[in-house]
Amino acid sequence: MKLLARYSIYLVALLFSVSCRNDIVNLDPEIVIPPEELLQQPYQTPYQLSASQKYLYDIEAVPEISLEISKDEWNKILSYYDQNKNNEEYIVGKFAFNKSGTPEKLDSIGVRLRGNTSRRRPEGFAGQSHNSSNPDWKHASFTVNFKKFRKTQKFHDSEKLILKWFKDDPNYVREVYSYDLFERFGVWTAPQSSYCKLTIKVTGDEKPAYFGVYQMIEPVDDTYLANRNSFYKSNAGNLWKASYGADLKNTSTSPDRMGIENVTLTSNYSPIYDYKGKKGNLESSKAQLVDFITQINSKSGAELQTYIDSKMDVNLFLKTYAVNVTLGMWDDYWNNKNNFYFYFDSDNKFYFIPYDYDNTLGTSFEMGDSGTQNPLEWGKTATNPLVSKILSIPAYRNQYIKYLNDLIDRKYDLFYSTYSQERILKWRGKISNNISNDTGEDMIISDMPANWGNQARYRLLSNDQNNFFTVKANSIPKN
Structure with missing residues (x-):
């Protein structure tokens, strides 16, 4: 009776929270969500966050981050953008982080613009300097580098922090949900992520500019590797970032394909x-990568399986890709040869690192429909062969299908629609009163995909035929 009472109280509280939001229909009345501790958790991550990571990337909190930058330095970042919008030049500023009521402050930190399609000039138009009396603020993404100007300075053991605006995500949730799902499923290679509120003060202005709710993301760098050193053989291996064109098939080492970004x-x-x-290790690292690509593409059957078993954590890779496809991530390696890192540890073992998950959960493009696309035929097998080569081995294919089905299983607090909606509502409750901001942009949370996608019908918080969680689950082959 006590357990039944707990279920009933939990359901009433959930339905009350749902009724307070205009764009949500009632959750399935037949589903009673058990308390979290009673849900089965077969994939609790073996990776234990450090105390610093737990504090910084706390999904239960929405800390305030403040940047203070002199007028001269702020005008530099505007001028740098005008000279080359893709530049990675840092300006100097001050940083404050307030989670507990008492701000933690750092001086002489570096700030730069970041992003690809999300990269923007954060104020005004080309050629304009800062306007103190009537600033034209715009959402932009930033990298904060704590040690750029003070080589030993860190913040809770982190060297850098990514601050990303929610471009093309009216729901303010897609990437946060994605990285959280990776963690729930035990994919310890995925970066950490959580929410924050961002304020920027240009020294001398009458008041600071509130930029609104942002996403904090853990950069994939030396600190990221060190935080996972108990799983990687060491953090002294070879880390690569892979961008559009990274097919893991072409072995050319030409400068346009392999090098050090400048x-x-x-x-x-x-x-x-x-x-x-390190620059001195580039040539040997190229040779290592070429050998891996050559071996993967030249082997098949038992020979391929033996090689993969020795060079990869296959189950981790299969779990990673099961999450990737379930999320509807089309701008990935398999479909679009894009958006991932990889790391060779000191034992020459290859680890795939998922990255950049804002175009997910129904924001569909570059494929007919990311909701209904067959997870066994997700990408371009001929041109981007790594996943299909691995799935050509029956044991691996069966394990991949099992992981897909576990993700959508009702008894696990993973991708199942009702549990996913409950998490999204919880996060929305934490940020909804902080969305209005001084840029005047992205001021409404709306249950919609990006407006440039090819499937405008998808919703996350409905329970009809357009619910992405349900549509995606229906696309998954059964065991």
Whole structure:
């Protein structure tokens, strides 16, 4: 009776929270969501967050981040954008982080613009300097580098922090949900992510500018590797960032394909495979990557399985891709040869690192429909062969299908629609009163995909035929 009472109280509270939001229909009345501790959790991550990560990337909190930048430095970031919008030049500023009521402050931190399609000038138009009396603020994404100007300075053991605006996500949730699902499913290679509120003060202005709710994301860098050192053989291996064109098939080492990125005010050199290690190790790292690509593409059957078993954590990779496809991530390696990192540890073992998950959960493009697309035929097998080569081995294919089905299973607090909606509502409750901001942009939370997508019908918080969680679950082959 006590357990039944707990269920009833939980359901009433949930339905009350739902009724307070205009764009949500009632959740399935037949589903009673059990308390979280009673849901089965077969994939609790073996990766334990450090105390610093738990504090910084706390999905239960929405800390305030404040940047203070002098007028001269702020005008530099505007001028840098005008000279080369892709530049990675830092300006100097001050940083404050307030989670507990007492701000933690750092001086002499670096700030730069970041992003691809989301990269913007954060104020005004080309050629304009800062307007103190009538600023024209615009959402933009930033990298904060704590040690750029003070080489030993860190913030809760982190060297950098990504602050990303919710471009093309009226729901303010897609990437946060995605990284949370990776963690729930035990994919310890995925970065950490959570919410924050961002304020920028240009020194001398009458008041600071509130930029609204942002996403904090853990950069994939040396600190990321160190935080996972108990799983990677060491953090002294070879880390690469892979961008559009990274097919893991072509073995060319030409500068346009493999190198070390150099993006400045006058240079836009950014190879497809961007090596993140020491410059002196580039050539040996190229050879390592070429050998891996060659071996994967030249082997098949038992020989391929033996090689993969020795060079990859296959189950981790299959879990990663099961989550990737379930999320509807089309701008990925398999479909679009884009948006991932990979790491060779000191044992020459290859690890795939998922990255950039804002175009998910029904924001569909570059494929007919990311909701209904067959998870076994997700991408381009001929041109981007790594996943299909692995799935050509029956044991791996069966395990992949099992992971897909576990993700959508009602007894697990993973991708199942009702549990997903409950998490989204909980997060929305934490941020909804903080969305209005001084840019005047993105001021409404709306249950819609990006307006440029090819499937405008998808919703996350409905329970009809357009609910993405349900449609995606129906696309998954059964065991």
